Amino acid sequence: MNIITVINAKGGCGKSTIAMNLASGLARYEHRVLLMDLDPQAQVTQWLAAGDGLTPEGTLVSALTRQQSLSEVIQPTGFERLSFVASADGLEDLGREISQTEGYPSMLTQLLAEEHIADRFDFIVIDSPNQISPIMENAIFPADAFIVPFESTKAVRSYASIYKLLVKLRSGNDFKMLHVLSNLTRLPGLRKRVLTLLRDDGIASARSEIRSCGWMAQVDENGGSIFHYRPLSKGAQDMAALVEEVRELFTNGRSAQTEAAETNDPGSQTEPLAEAVAA
Numbered sequence: 069m070n071i072i073t074v075i076n077a078k079g080g081c082g083k084s085t086i087a088m089n090l091a092s093g094l095a096r097y098e099h100r101v102l103l104m105d106l107d108p109q110a111q112v113t114q115w116l117a118a119g120d121g122l123t124p125e126g127t128l129v130s131a132l133t134r135q136q137s138l139s140e141v142i143q144p145t146g147f148e149r150l151s152f153v154a155s156a157d158g159l160e161d162l163g164r165e166i167s168q169t170e171g172y173p174s175m176l177t178q179l180l181a182e183e184h185i186a187d188r189f190d191f192i193v194i195d196s197p198n199q200i201s202p203i204m205e206n207a208i209f210p211a212d213a214f215i216v217p218f219e220s221t222k223a224v225r226s227y228a229s230i231y232k233l234l235v236k237l238r239s240g241n242d243f244k245m246l247h248v249l250s251n252l253t254r255l256p257g258l259r260k261r262v263l264t265l266l267r268d269d270g271i272a273s274a275r276s277e278i279r280s281c282g283w284m285a286q287v288d289e290n291g292g293s294i295f296h297y298r299p300l301s302k303g304a305q306d307m308a309a310l311v312e313e314v315r316e317l318f319t320n321g322r323s324a325q326t327e328a329a330e331t332n333d334p335g336s337q338t339e340p341l342a343e344a345v346a347a
């Protein structure tokens with residue numbers, strides 16, 4: 069089983085859009101997928117119209133506080149092979165409370181292990197909050213891969229703080245990374261500035277880019293994924309390419325770091341980001 073966390077410390081960069089559509093895209097490939105909403109804003113929870121996801125019962129809050137088992141709060145969705153764990157308002161408060169507990173960043177990891185969730189799913193996709201917090205740390209701790217969306221130069225700058233946290237929590241650097249341009253094609257000038265900044269910071273972009281697509285902006289209101297809502301749209305094409313790239317990432321069994329180091333690319337992310345972390 070592979071765990072993919074969609075993350076950046078920047079609001080509105082496309083995390084939830086990517087998490088939801090990636091999860092349903094992987095499920096379309098016959099994978100058994102668990103989508104976990106770790107964002108107190110509960111965007112994905114509302115998107116899936118998953119009942120009263122705003123009260124703790126039946127949500128991640130209840131599992132993390134051990135009032136219910138994680139298995140008990142896993143819900144089916146309208147999509148075949150896609151299951152779901154809802155977020156709730158209380159997640160933010162819970163984050164503050166657990167920060168006093170030793171080893172809190174691994175709370176979710178422990179639940180996943182105790183309940184052998186890995187036996188039941190091929191992929192877990194985690195939507196993370198947009199601010200560094202104990203809940204975000206729980207989203208980082210178990211991940212095998214991170215998808216980092218960039219929709220602005222601010223998102224590129226926010227990435228330095230996220231990367232610092234990744235390195236702190238995951239000292240072995242044993243994770244894969246995909247840096248994905250998101251919703252930038254509507255603003256070519258900004259897109260160019262983002263690309264320049266990424267290059268200057270030595271951050272290699274993923275092959276896939278999620279272009280701006282009006283249907284993508286509306287898909288949440290329709291409760292489905294872009295594949296069901298507008299299967300021929302640019303958004304569906306781009307998400308399908310991202311799903312493919314994610315699958316390759318795990319088939320190849322190579323990390324982004326290894327590839328960057330092996331290609332000796334002057335734009336390799338390793339050095340400049342290491343500098344950013346040290347700064």
Ligand SMILES: Nc1ncnc2c1ncn2[C@@H]1O[C@H](COP(=O)(O)OP(=O)(O)OP(=O)(O)O)[C@@H](O)[C@H]1O
Binds near residue numbers: 085107198251279
């Ligand atoms: N490719 C796209 N084309 C058009 N609109 C998009 C695209 N991707 C995302 N959006 C829209 O941009 C907004 C922000 O996206 P999204 O909610 O996924 O970001 P987020 O990173 O999850 O935000 P938050 O930090 O608040 O959780 C939403 O209104 C979404 O519909």
Ligand SMILES: [Mg+2]
Binds near residue numbers: 083084085107111195
């Ligand atoms: Mg979101």
